[in-house]
Structure formats: C-alpha cells, structure tokens
Amino acid sequence: MRQTIRGCVAIAMLVFVEGCVAPQPSQDLLAPTEAQMKIRSVQTRTFEVKDRQIAMRAVIAALQDLGFIIERANEALGLVSAARFAEPNYYDVVGVTVTVRPQADGHMMIRANAIYNNKPIEDPKVYQNFFATLERSLFVAKD
16 A cells, blocks of 8 residues: 555656656757748848938838837937837737848848737738838938
8 A cells, every 4th residue: 555655656756847847949949930031031121321320210210101109219229119009999009120230332231020919010011111111211311
C-alpha cells in the first residue's frame, strides 16, 4: 500500500515538475518569413530627398492630411508615431509608425507600419494611399 502511494506521489511530482518547465522557443522564431518580406516591400518606398528633416516634415504633413494625430516625432531616430479613430464607429483605433532612413545615394527610405485595433494592417491599398499622400507632401515641400 505504501509503495502504491509513493508511486502515485512520484508520478504526481513528475507531472507537476514537467508542467512548470517553460516551453523552449524554436530556433527560427525571429527568422523572417516570405509573408513578412512581402508585406515589408509593400510598406517601404525610397524617395529622392537628401535632407531627413524635409522628409520627416513631409511624413508628418501626410499623416495630418490623413487625419492622424502625431503622438511622437524623433528626428534623430527618424521616427514618427501617429493615431486616429477609425470611421465609421470612431471607437476603433488606427496607429501608424513611420521610419525615415537615409540611403547612401542621397535618397531616403521610408517605411510605414500600420495597425488596426492592435492587429497589423497588411492590405497594400492602405500603404499605397499613404505613399501617394506622402508624394504630394514631398512635392509641396520641394517648392
């Protein structure tokens, strides 16, 4: 009887200890997938602008034209974060983070990353609309 109880206790302890071990992440957890690379290409455009300050101002103007409220702008990092309430019900939130990085040949690489209620937006049309507005802002900034 005691051996049966000891056996049950030993099994219970093994199950308990095994349940406490954290699962190990796979080695390719942070490796880019083909889907991630595809969405990155949709989110990124290169513009012929030499001055990062001009590019940052154009990004801010484009976001404001689209109805966003600028939350943060850090020129040293080339980072702009903005948000707005989404139509038609106005209780959903759209957030955008835009990075501006200089390239070697006098161009700026601009990447926009949008979320809707904390879920990534992967629709290419959203990014096309943003970049079309940004192109207009850059055109106005050059004059």
